[in-house]
Amino acid sequence: MENSVSYIYRELLEKTKDVAVLGSIQSVIHWDMETMMPPNAVEQRSLQLELLSRIGHQMCTNSTVGKLLQQIQASSEYAKLGEIERRNVYLINKNYLEHTSLPEKLVADMAKQETVTVNAWKRAKAKKDYSLIKSELKKLFELSRQMAEVLMEVKQVKTPYEALIDQFEPKMSTQKITETFDTLQAGLRPLLNKIQETNTDLDTKNLCQPVSVEVQRQISQLLTQTLGYDTVSPAANGRVDETEHPFTSGSYQDVRITTHYYVNDFTNSIFSILHETGHALYELNVNPEWRYQPVGGPCSYGIHESQSRFYENIVGRSKEFWTGFLPKLQKIVPTLAKTGVEEFVYAINRVERSKIRIKSDEVTYNLHIIIRYEIERDLFGDKIGIDELPQVWNEKYEKYLGIKIKDDAEGVMQDTHWYSGLYGYFPSYALGNIYSGQINNALTEALPNWRSQLAHGNLVEVNSWLKNNIHYPSSFYEPEDLIKKATGKNIDSQPFIQYLQNKYKNNEH
Ligand code: CO
DSSP, X not given: OHHHHHHHHHHHHHHHHHHHHHHHHHHHXXXXXXXXXXXXXXXXXXXXXXXXXXXXXXXXXXXXXXXXHHHHHHOTTGGGSOHHHHHHHHHHHHHHHXXXXXXXXXXXXXXXXXXXXXXXXXXXXXXXXXXGTHHHHHHHHHHHHHHHHHHHHHHTOSSHHHHHHHTTSTTOOHHHHHHHHHHHHHHHHHHHHHHHHHOOOOOOHHHHSXXXXXXXXXXXXXHHXXXXXXXXXXXXXXXXXXXXXXXXXXXXXXXXXEEOOOTTOHHHHHHHHHHHHHHHHHHHTSOGGGTTSGGGSOSOHHHHXXXXXXXXXXXXXXHHHHHHHHHHHHHHOGGGTTOOHHHHHHHHTOOOOOSOGGGOXXXXXXXXXXXXXXXXXXXXXXXXXXXXXXXXXXHHXXXXXOOXXXXXXXXXXXXXXXXXXXXXXXHHHHHHHHHHHXXXXXXXXXXXTHHHHHHTTOOHHHHHHHIIIIITTTTSSOHHHHHHHHHSSOSOSHHHHHHHHHHTGGGTO
């Protein structure tokens, strides 16, 4: 019966909407914890967060959802549902199976071990001593592997590591990532050598001159306004606040970003604002009809990162953008009055081999990610063990970046991910860059003069292309299919490599 299928479907959507609304409550109180909460309120806040996550888990594993899913999939009328409806059912079913397949004890053990390990990591990092974290890391890694083995069945992937990747980049195989990253690496290493040979001494005093926090707040406002992210008007859906580490939180009608102001390093916040604005625009521009439905959530971490990287680097480090924006900046920061566009753009595009991922430039950043990806893949593939991590790390840094690591704090312990239970996450950073390169090509084909519009501070057409082709379709496609649909090409590192080759041609930009 036609009616019964659409009735069950509506019931299912209603239950899912509650989960999405609850998620938006969680994100507001997370945001509050990072920005506004009094320092001594941590205990109370963790009770609130714990309760919300318990309610969320109950909602996701509610047996009524299971029954509705069974009924709708068994119905002879199922095929009559539209493709959006069927996509929603697929995503609800996937989420339900994943939540119900994981034993509660394993989930609780994992959460506990994450807290223990991340705290032990902070102490071990301060002492620059990996041996202090090794045994806790082994426990966390073993629990992650158990989790991955359960999820492997549900997600129908071939290896535990692919089950972990699927959480961030659905349906992306390790074979595809390895191929794509190998090409990326083969393109980047000669480019890096060439740039290093021609690097000239740089006068950085323009970028280090003091700019007060008050003035930097004005710069943030001007940037978000220029990019079309409203954080000030009475109709605003966004706002900017200040935290130690910048982030974006929220969805649909309430999407907030944060930044960090360093008085002697004002461009730091400029690039954080550009990056987070890219994430924010994505969340704001999802098809409004799909709000609170699974299909109306972001496609993947990699696609999300492609948007932040696009605004931070492809737009934000381009000569065209600064042709338009530098005169505005000079009005607020009069001491920059004598700085030319060429000089400024050269300085913000400086390439330097560094030990630290988050301090690295557009070219070397990806090599940092490739190193982490290869280690994770080989760790879950039983090719290396936890004991060997520092040695493998240091060898790869020497090989790929020509860098000697002195101690494990600047080496294998530099990032929090592995000590917080985040495995399979790193590839999405480089995938984001790769996608952004493909998007750059497709955009240039569709709007050949978008860069000259940029020089006039006009991002209207660029934003609308991204909105229609990337943001609006949200989770209707898997990431690989979305990229194919938006750019006409399969996932490919070449456009990103060419974009960098072009940028650093003669290293004069
Ligand atoms: Co990001």
